[in-house]
Amino acid sequence: MPSLATSALHFDETQLQHINDQLDKLQPSQILEWARITFDGLYQETAFGPSGNVITDMLNAQDVTVPVIFIDTLHHFDETLDLVQRSQKRYEFKLHVFKPEGCETRADFIAKHGDELWKHDDVVYDYSVKVEPARRAYEELQVRAVLTGRRKSQKGDRAQLRIVEIEKGTGLVKINPLANWSFQQVWSYLRANEVPYNALLDQGYKSVGDYHSTLPVAEGADERSGRWANSGKTECGLHKDYFAMRAAFMARKKKQEEAVAA
Numbered sequence: 001m002p003s004l005a006t007s008a009l010h011f012d013e014t015q016l017q018h019i020n021d022q023l024d025k026l027q028p029s030q031i032l033e034w035a036r037i038t039f040d041g042l043y044q045e046t047a048f049g050p051s052g053n054v055i056t057d058m059l060n061a062q063d064v065t066v067p068v069i070f071i072d073t074l075h076h077f078d079e080t081l082d083l084v085q086r087s088q089k090r091y092e093f094k095l096h097v098f099k100p101e102g103c104e105t106r107a108d109f110i111a112k113h114g115d116e117l118w119k120h121d122d123v124v125y126d127y128s129v130k131v132e133p134a135r136r137a138y139e140e141l142q143v144r145a146v147l148t149g150r151r152k153s154q155k156g157d158r159a160q161l162r163i164v165e166i167e168k169g170t171g172l173v174k175i176n177p178l179a180n181w182s183f184q185q186v187w188s189y190l191r192a193n194e195v196p197y198n199a200l201l202d203q204g205y206k207s208v209g210d211y212h213s214t215l216p217v218a219e220g221a222d223e224r225s226g227r228w229a230n231s232g233k234t235e236c237g238l239h240k241d242y243f244a245m246r247a248a249f250m251a252r253k254k255k256q257e258e259a260v261a262a
């Protein structure tokens with residue numbers, strides 16, 4: 001199988017499609033093994049959702065640890081933060097936590113951006129709590145490739161997901177080992193292998209994000225239907241075009257500054 005050991009920017013769409021065609025034939029554990037062999041600077045980026053927890057456990061079963069990036073938005077559920085600690089204790093991975101720039105606590109964020117920023121400007125919010133901290137993590141840690149827990153069955157923007165994607169403009173490689181799995185497969189793996197998971201899953205949640213934009217889902221509903229419910233939104237910005245997100249953020253900030261100066 002072709003390797004991505006050289007710069008990802010050297011691979012055209014035809015070559016990338018061939019790589020994905022080959023990886024589609026493999027099990028997630030085999031995809032993880034391929035990723036470990038292929039990439040230096042490989043990290044797992046996770047918010048400790050069910051799929052991310054499966055990936056962590058699969059790596060552990062291979063007797064390896066991959067350093068983990070966790071973006072602490074300062075608006076996570078307490079149950080999520082508890083899971084972070086339980087997972088690190090069990091798997092002993094190196095954890096890199098990145099928070100919104102210049103903020104250590106939720107109070108710091110409110111002092112800098114105002115209360116309930118997500119209600120007033122979700123573009124600025126998403127960029128501040130997810131996009132900018134993630135980009136800072138990639139640069140500081142010299143991240144070359146990240147493992148994510150995204151799956152096609154999550155629908156929305158993820159319905160056409162490929163196992164390997166190269167982020168437009170940045171060359172960051174995103175590897176999605178569970179791209180072809182269903183939620184039921186993820187859940188069955190968690191239970192069969194006694195993998196730590198978020199306590200909120202036992203309360204009707206399936207996909208857990210920030211506390212203010214996450215709800216339990218009805219039986220049989222899409223697993224991410226509890227995220228930004230009834231808003232038409234399906235992603236926080238972390239997996240959208242970085243340069244488009246940054247341009248939108250800068251435009252909003254400029255508008256705000258002009259309004260204050262007027």
